[in-house]
Amino acid sequence: MQNRINKKCDSLGEFETLVLMAVLRLGDAAYGMRIHEELENRAGRRCSYGALYTTLDRLEEKGYVSSSIGEPTAERGGRAKKYFKVDNMGRAALRRAYRTTLRMAEGLEPLLGGAQ
């Protein structure tokens, strides 16, 4: 039972994977608005900020990302940014998810009409 729970915690959902990738890609500039923008521009995923922050909180609880508070800025009405960074556990989980996708997709290119 415990093993099943651990496995469930280790696995990444589709949206979690996208969010982790966005945070990893943005590097030091990964905060709420940028992640939201990245998800919309690159993955074509429109989501609410509520859904995004819920996912980021969950990833933080799992130990996949860590957060830090930045400086307040005028365009944010004097509110501080919350920066996110992918931790080692997050990188490992992302690597596992990526490899799993590659293994599952292997040999399916002709059926999918090419990789691109």
Place this chain on the structure above:
Amino acid sequence: MRAPLNRWFWKVSVVGLASGTLLAVVGIASRRIQLAGYGVAAALVCGAAATALLTTRALSILPVREALTANHAPWIAKFLYGPALIASVLAPLVSLAINIVSKRVLLGTIVLELVAGTAILAYLTVVRRVVKRLLPQDPTKPPSAAKFMLLLVPRRDREHLVGDLEEEYRTIVLPEYGARAAKFWYWCQVLSSIAPLLWSQSKRIAGAVLA
């Protein structure tokens, strides 16, 4: 029948005075305005106008604005300060007048609650509407009613969520789509953001309680 009822009110009033004042003092001392608010609420529930009078007066004398600013973001403090001030000034005066004239504690308290409630409602509707019409509107500011709804968002995410929404509103949506569409976008974001965060928070609380 009248004497025992009065004695009962008196006892409840004393307990309310003690607990309400204690809570209000502890709340102010620890700079937690919510706790101080519970003190006033306790006084009101106890049915003693005198209790409510004392605690609301104490709150109006004590630095409410500073306490609000220390506990909340500036825009929340600004929003809460108006109703708090109106309620703390008007309610005790009317309550005192009623008590002096009628010498009926319960009636005074009911009126106190009605006046406080009406003052808050008046502030939220009439006064704000008049001010809105008189003052030139700043289109770069997101709708304040929508911002007020964001108070429902759990505190751990509230500040960053409001900041992100405001930044996207000012830098992307407003210049690209105009004020009307930007306000509509802001409302949509607020309404769609509250539900997942509240759901996640309630699951967290339920998990903590069950564990």
